[in-house]
Amino acid sequence: MPSVRFDPKATFVRVPARVVGPKGVEWLGLALDTGSSRTVISEHVALRIGFNLLTAHSVRIATASGIVEARVVTLRQIFALGETADEFQVLVLPLPAQLRSDGLLGMDFLRRRNLFCNFGKGILLTLPFARNFLHRCQLVTHLFAAL
Amino acid sequence: MTERKPEPIEEIRKRFKDEWLLIKVTKHDKNGFPIEGILLLHTADKQELHEAILNLREQGEMGELMSWFEGPLVPEGWEVILSAFSSL
Numbered sequence: 620m621p622s623v624r625f626d627p628k629a630t631f632v633r634v635p636a637r638v639v640g641p642k643g644v645e646w647l648g649l650a651l652d653t654g655s656s657r658t659v660i661s662e663h664v665a666l667r668i669g670f671n672l673l674t675a676h677s678v679r680i681a682t683a684s685g686i687v688e689a690r691v692v693t694l695r696q697i698f699a700l701g702e703t704a705d706e707f708q709v710l711v712l713p714l715p716a717q718l719r720s721d722g723l724l725g726m727d728f729l730r731r732r733n734l735f736c737n738f739g740k741g742i743l744l745t746l747p748f749a750r751n752f753l754h755r756c757q758l759v760t761h762l763f764a765a766l
Numbered sequence: 767m768t769e770r771k772p773e774p775i776e777e778i779r780k781r782f783k784d785e786w787l788l789i790k791v792t793k794h795d796k797n798g799f800p801i802e803g804i805l806l807l808h809t810a811d812k813q814e815l816h817e818a819i820l821n822l823r824e825q826g827e828m829g830e831l832m833s834w835f836e837g838p839l840v841p842e843g844w845e846v847i848l849s850a851f852s853s854l
Contacts, residue, residue, distance in 0.1 A: 621797040630839045630846050635799060637830070643823055646791060646800055646832035650839075654849035663816045667823060681851045701797055716812050717844055719786075719835035 621701030622765045627741040633720055634743065636699035640668025640692075647721040649699065651743070655725035658697070658707070661714040664721050665692055672711060680710065687712070699724055700745040702732050737766045770804055775832075778805050784837035786815045791830040800832055 625632050632651040637644060638660060645668055647660070657680070665672060675690040690711040697707045707728070714722070732745040744765045749755035772792045779787065785808045793802035807818050815833055822831065840846055 621799070623799075630844075631848065633839060635832075635834075637798075643828070644830045645819075646830060646834070648834055650846075650848055652848045656851045663812075667816070667819050683847045683849055698798060717841055718846065719812075719837070719839045721833065723848055 622742050622744040623700060625741050625743060627738045631720070632736075632743070634699055634724060636697060636722075636724060638664065638668060638694050639696040640665070640670055640694060642669025643667060648719070649722045649724040650718075650720045651729070652723040652725055653729065655723045656727065658709045658723060658725040658728045659689070659712050659714075660692075660694075660709050660722040662690075662711055665690070665711045670711070675711065678710070697728065699728065700732070700734070700743065702728070702745060704728065704731065735762060735766060740766070742766055772802050772804050775800055775803050778803070779834070779836050782808050782836045785810050785835070786812055787832075787834050787836055788815055788818055789832040789834070790827075791832050800830070803832060806831075 623634050633648040634651055635646055636649045637646050645664060647664060662672065670692045672690050675692050677688050677690050679686055680689050691708055692711055694707045694709055696703060696705050732747055735744045742765065744762065746758045746761060749758055775789060778789060787805065788807040789803035789805055791800040791803045795801045807815065809815055819831055
């Protein structure tokens, strides 16, 4: 079962993610953000993997500091925390240079699996949803072994 | 551009601090995470990293490129409030 190591003392939890656009594949560090309803990538990344932001449609989003406009693009694929999603819509925002991350991994992606976090050891583990009792027992075994 | 030899990504990361790394991924582990690559650039300037990737793409580079900051995730003295809410 895939587990990801992170620095438990860091300002936020950063996880590696692979994003596939029309013209490229990139591995990024995304901030795991259970407070964000949507997954976000930076404008720079969107341009680099081949999206034309001038033709992408826009939506208004609420942030802690007000309402802003974001572009919406559809990644061909995103992979993070052992989970792959095809044709996945993400928001595109200009992110400040002080943020050493290229986006946010939001709830629209995170809710696809169960997520377990050990802040003491800096381990994130994702497991599929249990199909039945036996499967649940197998998953619990993986969970204890990994954490 | 400094080095051209594939090496474990963990080893590359240990050599740098407070810099963006640009790595061409050459090998993955059984779960699909990158474990080996070629260091293409290290810089403290995020804009330089961005332009380097754009140049590589223009030159026809189609491989998996990894950009990763090695060091604190925000500069000292800064705090972060993330989160965005939208309905599509």
